[in-house]
Amino acid sequence: MRWKFFIPIAVIFGGLAAFYAFGMDAVAAKGMEKVLATIFNARAEVTGVDISLIKGRVKIGRIIVADADNPMFNLFESGRMVMDTPVKALLMQRLVIEEASIKDVSWGAPRKTSGALKKDKPEGEAAKKPVKKVSAEKEGAAESKPLLAAADVKLVGADYFENQKVMFKSPKLAEEATAKADELKNKWEPKLDEVSVQLKQAEAAAGEIKKIDTSRLETAGEIASALKILRDNSKVIKTAVDSANNVKKEFDADTKAVQKLKNDISAAREADWRLVSAQLNVPVGTQFQSFTQDMLSGILHKKAGSFAQYIEKGVEVMAKMKEQEKKKATPKPKKEKFKGRDVVFKSMLFPKFHLKHAEISVKKEELSLEGELVNFRTSPEKSEKPATFRLEGRQNRGGIKISGVIDNRTPGGEKSKVFFRGIDFPLEGASGSIPYVKLNDFNGIYNVDLDYFAPAGAKAEVNLNIRIRDMKVSGDEKDLVTGLVIDAIRATPELVIEGTITGGAGKFSSNLDNVLSKKVKERISAEIAASQKKARESFDAYIGGYEKTAFASLDAFKDSYESKIKGVSGKAQSYDKVADSYEKQIEDRKKEIRDKEADKVKDKAKGLFKKLR
Amino acid sequence: MPLIKYFFKFLKALNSNAGAGQVALGMTFGMILGIIPVSALHWWLILVLMYVLNSNLAAGAVFMAVFKLAGMALAPVFDSVGYAVLTTPGLEFFFTELYNMPIVPFSRYYNTVVMGATLISLILFVPAFFVFRLMVKGYRAGVRDKLAETRIFKTFMKLPLVGKIVKLYNKANSVGDAL
Numbered sequence: 001m002r003w004k005f006f007i008p009i010a011v012i013f014g015g016l017a018a019f020y021a022f023g024m025d026a027v028a029a030k031g032m033e034k035v036l037a038t039i040f041n042a043r044a045e046v047t048g049v050d051i052s053l054i055k056g057r058v059k060i061g062r063i064i065v066a067d068a069d070n071p072m073f074n075l076f077e078s079g080r081m082v083m084d085t086p087v088k089a090l091l092m093q094r095l096v097i098e099e100a101s102i103k104d105v106s107w108g109a110p111r112k113t114s115g116a117l118k119k120d121k122p123e124g125e126a127a128k129k130p131v132k133k134v135s136a137e138k139e140g141a142a143e144s145k146p147l148l149a150a151a152d153v154k155l156v157g158a159d160y161f162e163n164q165k166v167m168f169k170s171p172k173l174a175e176e177a178t179a180k181a182d183e184l185k186n187k188w189e190p191k192l193d194e195v196s197v198q199l200k201q202a203e204a205a206a207g208e209i210k211k212i213d214t215s216r217l218e219t220a221g222e223i224a225s226a227l228k229i230l231r232d233n234s235k236v237i238k239t240a241v242d243s244a245n246n247v248k249k250e251f252d253a254d255t256k257a258v259q260k261l262k263n264d265i266s267a268a269r270e271a272d273w274r275l276v277s278a279q280l281n282v283p284v285g286t287q288f289q290s291f292t293q294d295m296l297s298g299i300l301h302k303k304a305g306s307f308a309q310y311i312e313k314g315v316e317v318m319a320k321m322k323e324q325e326k327k328k329a330t331p332k333p334k335k336e337k338f339k340g341r342d343v344v345f346k347s348m349l350f351p352k353f354h355l356k357h358a359e360i361s362v363k364k365e366e367l368s369l370e371g372e373l374v375n376f377r378t379s380p381e382k383s384e385k386p387a388t389f390r391l392e393g394r395q396n397r398g399g400i401k402i403s404g405v406i407d408n409r410t411p412g413g414e415k416s417k418v419f420f421r422g423i424d425f426p427l428e429g430a431s432g433s434i435p436y437v438k439l440n441d442f443n444g445i446y447n448v449d450l451d452y453f454a455p456a457g458a459k460a461e462v463n464l465n466i467r468i469r470d471m472k473v474s475g476d477e478k479d480l481v482t483g484l485v486i487d488a489i490r491a492t493p494e495l496v497i498e499g500t501i502t503g504g505a506g507k508f509s510s511n512l513d514n515v516l517s518k519k520v521k522e523r524i525s526a527e528i529a530a531s532q533k534k535a536r537e538s539f540d541a542y543i544g545g546y547e548k549t550a551f552a553s554l555d556a557f558k559d560s561y562e563s564k565i566k567g568v569s570g571k572a573q574s575y576d577k578v579a580d581s582y583e584k585q586i587e588d589r590k591k592e593i594r595d596k597e598a599d600k601v602k603d604k605a606k607g608l609f610k611k612l613r
Numbered sequence: 614m615p616l617i618k619y620f621f622k623f624l625k626a627l628n629s630n631a632g633a634g635q636v637a638l639g640m641t642f643g644m645i646l647g648i649i650p651v652s653a654l655h656w657w658l659i660l661v662l663m664y665v666l667n668s669n670l671a672a673g674a675v676f677m678a679v680f681k682l683a684g685m686a687l688a689p690v691f692d693s694v695g696y697a698v699l700t701t702p703g704l705e706f707f708f709t710e711l712y713n714m715p716i717v718p719f720s721r722y723y724n725t726v727v728m729g730a731t732l733i734s735l736i737l738f739v740p741a742f743f744v745f746r747l748m749v750k751g752y753r754a755g756v757r758d759k760l761a762e763t764r765i766f767k768t769f770m771k772l773p774l775v776g777k778i779v780k781l782y783n784k785a786n787s788v789g790d791a792l
Contacts, residue, residue: 340726
């Protein structure tokens with residue numbers, strides 16, 4: 001027997017005892033601070049640690065953890081924490097917490113000194129990046145929907161159209177038409193001069209024809225000579241008539257083209273308006289089908305009590321912890337040596353983990369909360385009672401009560417129920433909760449009932465009922481949608497939102513939905529019609545400017561040349577008539593002389609016949 | 614470095630007049646400590662026992678290192694044996710009782726490798742002790758002198774590196790003693 005070896009063993013045990021008696025609490029506090037600082041990447045302070053191994057009790061006076069993203073604020077802090085765990089269970093490798101309590105949990109409190117950790121060397125960018133807030137994602141998800149306000153349509157005027165000019169056909173056509181009118185003028189001016197010369201010649205020719213005195217024509221020679229004069233001058237007249245006819249034809253073709261241009265401009269204008277109209281068209285009807293959902297998600301997320309922020313804080317803390325775990329877990333693809341298998345035996349006295357009773361209290365200026373968790377354990381099938389929890393609190397003059405049962409005592413038949421009751425909560429500053437409604441203020445008092453059921457083998461179901469009363473609302477009433485919402489809210493004594501979420505898919509409705517949806521459809525339709533009418537007037541005035549210039553040019557061309565062409569044509573025809581009439585007279589005279597001669601011959605023949613009888 | 618020190622100490626003990634039983638006991642404890650995983654509570658008890666009893670610690674340290682490697686290689690065998698024992702229906706009640714006793718679970722007896730290694734080392738303890746004692750005695754009686762006379766040993770001892778290591782060890786020992 002080496003008795004001398006008992007000395008170091010005694011020294012070790014003595015040292016351990018001394019450490020337990022005098023130094024363990026301080027070392028444990030420092031250790032906890034280090035662990036918390038590593039997890040949260042910020043300063044942590046742990047004070048008042050008192051560990052009693054004999055009693056199995058751990059007491060912590062205070063824990064403060066700074067916020068790495070805002071070092072002048074605390075991420076969270078807690079007051080007195082007590083945990084009683086039987087030593088017998090610990091000696092059996094079980095963790096049984098008979099009683100645990102955390103008092104005065106709070107967060108976001110300002111610090112006097114910075115909570116940032118002193119760093120030897122700068123960390124990588126990824127480490128510096130703050131953990132993305134879940135709330136930011138949610139806010140992103142609730143982005144406003146595009147809704148063209150009717151007021152905007154009303155403002156559509158010349159400037160708007162001028163900016164859109166490239167898209168329009170009618171101004172371009174009108175400009176082309178104005179240019180065409182000038183081009184026609186240039187074309188017809190010399191043409192008419194040319195025809196006028198021919199007309200003058202025809203006039204002279206007609207004068208020559210008129211000089212023929214048909215009554216004096218007695219002989220065939222005189223007639224022949226008159227006919228020659230007539231035919232020579234008729235040729236000149238015919239040429240003038242043909243020219244006049246051709247000119248008229250061409251002019252008719254041009255006037256037809258002008259008319260077509262005018263028609264094209266008008267048609268283009270309608271097409272352009274349709275284009276504008278399509279741009280100004282506000283889709284009515286789809287906006288408010290999801291009004292309750294939008295409102296609910298907005299209110300729940302932003303203003304359904306401040307409880308959302310507590311949940312968010314929790315999620316944020318968890319996210320930070322996960323981030324730290326990730327950082328730690330990434331390297332070391334080490335091949336582990338075979339360590340055997342653990343055969344499981346029935347635990348008769350204690351489960352591996354059993355939290356018999358835990359209490360938590362939260363104390364902030366605007367909120368006080370207290371809650372408990374009972375009978376939370378591993379191997380729940382051996383438990384007579386299911387795990388239950390309760391959380392009650394007051395916020396200003398409102399209160400909440402959350403209670404629930406987690407019953408997983410039957411393997412594969414887990415049943416959970418959670419009931420949330422929120423009573424008389426002030427709904428304050430929910431103005432920004434509905435993305436496309438410009439509310440300055442939206443206040444009220446609301447109650448919330450939320451029942452969560454997760455029956456065995458079926459999808460979890462959440463039944464939600466929110467009632468908001470004493471609503472006071474103000475906002476930009478000139479805005480169509482906002483005005484309607486304000487009207488509807490003012491006319492509703494209590495807004496009731498009901499809904500069910502089954503398997504993650506939610507369906508909600510409210511007593512405001514139908515009223516609002518109908519009103520919105522009516523008002524938007526009317527407003528849009530009026531606005532579009534006004535826009536049409538502006539459009540007509542804008543495009544009309546181009547059209548008027550084009551039409552004026554075209555009409556001026558038509559009007560000024562139409563009479564001239566008519567005159568030319570009329571004169572030519574009149575000269576032609578003169579020629580025709582003289583030709584007829586000469587022909588008549590010729591026939592007359594021929595008949596006279598025939599009568600003379602007849603008379604002569606009659607006399608001869610008589611003589612022969 | 615401590616292992617080399619223990620190795621020389623073990624050689625010294627082997628070649629000196631130290632009790633053969635002490636050296637064999639140290640070798641046996643070393644063997645057990647080598648094959649039983651450190652995470653088991655009884656490993657520490659055996660360690661204390663090794664220190665308290667008059668066993669040769671150098672022999673224990675050297676054999677612990679050797680059998681640690683052997684233990685790793687034999688882990689699947691220990692696993693099979695341990696599993697067979699732990700799942701024997703007749704022993705279930707006994708093991709369940711053990712599981713619900715204070716401190717015993719820290720022995721991790723419910724682990725197949727721990728159980729297998731513990732069981733085999735317990736079985737081997739007594740025979741191993743006698744075998745090791747015989748080996749020590751046999752070594753001292755005939756092998757040691759014959760070995761010293763062999764050409765291979767002499768050549769080995771004349772190697773400059775071996776000479777240096779021996780000198781270094783002696784120097785370190787003398788410095789340590791002086792301090």
